Amino acid sequence: MSRQIVLDTETTGLSAEGGDRIIEIGCVELVARKLTGNNKHFYLNPERDSHEDALRVHGISNEFLKDKPKFAAVADELLDYLQGAEIIIHNAAFDVSFLNKELELAGRPAFRSFVDSITDTLAMAKELYPGKRNSLDALCDRLGVDNSGRTLHGALLDAELLADVYINLTRGQDALLIIDDAQDSAGGANFVQIDLRSFALPVLPASEQEAAAHEEVLTQIDKASGGKTIWRNCEGLQKAMP
Known part of the structure; x- marks a missing residue:
């Protein structure tokens, strides 16, 4: 069963x-796209002060962090928790660069070596909503999350x-779930099996006007390419075949 960590x-x-460090890590577990409550949260002593601009963003004072553990002290607990999961991060390059630096300072391999994969929700959002703010x-x-x-x-x-x-961004993936007859249903999630053979899908042929408009578009594309379009070459081969 798929395990994801946000x-x-x-x-x-x-x-x-440039020497900046992680001061807080928050992790939320999803199993079969459901929140489990098995979360992880660490405040860390970064052994340096936060920049003023960063303080205005997170509001975590330097004094508050002085008695918190250093990253190396929680590394095993964090990595055991993340092991083999798909990791979901917004603007993954930023967070992963910091995790890699902390792991390097602790004498550990790079972050990707501990996890199955990394999904960047910022990249997903940019693809779904090009030209819009995707913070x-x-x-x-946009998605109605409070x-x-x-x-x-x-x-x-x-x-x-x-x-x-993330669940809202990927909601369409669950619109239709099909289970193979041989799949073991004892895995935990209760999905309804759908036999697609029961559906009679109508075939709607193009009208003469639509077919003519389509042919005109193909002709214009072929003309613009200097007669190098693949479909025209295929048509020529088919006509030449006995």
């Missing part, structure tokens, strides 16, 4: 390579919101 981080600034707040508004409690960024809250956003 992950978010808060950091001292914008550049892992987490914008997606919450983010009224989000006055500041927080890793666990943002991961919870992103889980709802």
Whole structure:
């Protein structure tokens, strides 16, 4: 059964390579696209102060973090939790760059070596809504996810919101579920099996006007390509065949 972890981080600034560090990690577990409540949350001592701009975003004071564990102290617990899961992140390149730097400092392999895959919801949103704002707040508004409690960024809250956003972004994937006859139904989820052989799908042929319009478009494309379109070549081959 598929296990997904929605992950978010808060950091001292914008550049892992420039010395910024992770101060908070929030993880929300989904199994079969359902929230399980098996979440993880860490505040971390980054061993440096947050930039003023970052403080205004997350509101986590340097004083608050002084007695929190360092990343290396929670690395095993975090990696055991994430092991083999699909990781869902908004703007994955940012969070993964910080996780890779923390793992490097702790003498560990890169983040991708511990997980099955990484899904970037920002890339998904840009594909679905090109030219529109695709921040987490914008997606919450667009998809009807209640983010009224989000006055500041927080890793666990943002991961919870992103889980709802992800489920809404991918809702169409569950519109029709087909189970093979040989599939073991003891896996846990109760899906309704649909026999597609019972459906009589109508065939609607193109009208003469539609066929003529289509042929005109093909002719224009063929002309623009200098007669190099594949379908014209195929038509020539078919005519030449006995």
